[in-house]
Amino acid sequence: MGFKSNYQGGTSIESPEALLLDLRNRKIEGLLSHQADVLRVYQEKMNVPDVAMELPTGSGKTLIGILIGEDRRRMQHERVVYLCPTKQLVHQVVEEAKNKYDIHPIAFTGSHRKYNPLDKAAYRDGEAIAVTTYSSLFNSGPFFDK
Template sequence: MAFKLGGTSSISLDSPERMFLDFSDRAFKGLLTHQGHVLAEYQSKALSVPNVAIKLPTGSGKTLVGALIAEWRRRKMQERVVYVCPTRQLAYQVVEEARTKYGMADTIAPFVGRKADYNPYDKGRFQSGDVVAVTTYGGLFNAKTFFDEPHCLIFDDAHAVENYMAQHWTLQVERAGHPTLFSVLAAILGEVLAPIDAKRLREAAETRWDASWVDMVPRAAVAVIEAQLVAALDEHLASDDLRWRWLELRDHLSAC
C-alpha cells in the first residue's frame, strides 16, 4: 500500500515558533522565553540527532514544546509522528490542550484504548501524515501495536517509560497462580542454583530473609537449562494469559 505524506501549507515552517505564530486559532499569544530558547536550540543543534532528551521543570509548558516539535516535523518533514504519554488521561489532556489552546484542532488525534476502537478516519489520516497521533506507552509498546512504522516518537515524561517497558518484558510466574509451572521451573532452576537457594525456591518461606530473597541466574548457567525452560514455558503457557509476554521473550532470552 502506498502512503501520501503531507501536503502544501501556507503556514511558515521556518521554525516551530514561527509556525505557532501563524496558527490563527491559537489561544496563547506566544511562547514563553524559555520555550522559544528550547525550540531554537533543538532546531539548531539536535534536528538530525536520532535520540534527543529535553528537560523542563513541571509547569514550564513542556507539553506545548513537545506538541510544536511534533506538528512542525509532521508538516516540514512530512513525517508520521507519535506523541506518547504515560496514561490515557494525559493523552486526552494533550489532545485537548493542543486543539483548544495551540491551534492544532484538525491536526492531532487521540489513539487510546484498543486498536480495534481507534477512529478509522484518524487512522487513515495518521498513515497519510495528516495528523499527529497521541497514544500511551501501553499503546505503543505491545506485540500488535498500530504504530509499526512511525518516523518520529516524542515521549512525554520519558522517565516514566521504564516501568512500562519492564512490565512488558517481564514474565512473572507466581507460586499460587501457576503452581504446576512454578514447580517445574523450580526443579529446572534447581540444577544451576546453590542448594540453599534451590531449597528457598521450592519450599515455603521460613524466615523474613527467605520471603525477600531475590537472585539472578548467570547467563552462562541459563544457557545450560535454556532448552528445558523454553519447553516448560511453551507447554504450560499455551493457553494462559501470560503466553503473550512469553512469546515476546521466547526468542530473546539472551538479552534478558
C-alpha cells in the same frame, strides 16, 4: 470559469517558533523565554531521528512537544507519535493542542482494533499527530510502527 489551485499541501514555515506565530486561532500570544530556548536547542539537533525532552512540571512541555511534532509533520512529511504516560494525559494534550494552540492531533487510546478508521488514515497519511500512551507503542502488537 473554474479556478485552479497550485497548492501542494506544503508550508514554508522555517521553525516551530514561526509555526506558532502562523497559527491564527491560537489562544496564547507566544512562547515563554525558556520555551523559545528549548526550541532553539531543538533546531540545532533537529536531524536526530528520535527526540526526547525533560522539563519541570508546569514549564510548557505540551506546547513545545506539539509544536515540534507539527513542524516535523508539515515540513519533513513525517508521521508523528506524541507519547504520554497515561490515557488521561493523552486526552489532556489533545484538548490543550486544539483549544489553545489550534493544532488538531488525534487521541489513540484503548485497543487498536477499535481505533476510528478515519483517524487511523489521518495518522498514516501524515495529516495529524497521533497522541497515545507509552504502552500503546511498546506492546507486543502495536498499531504504531516504523
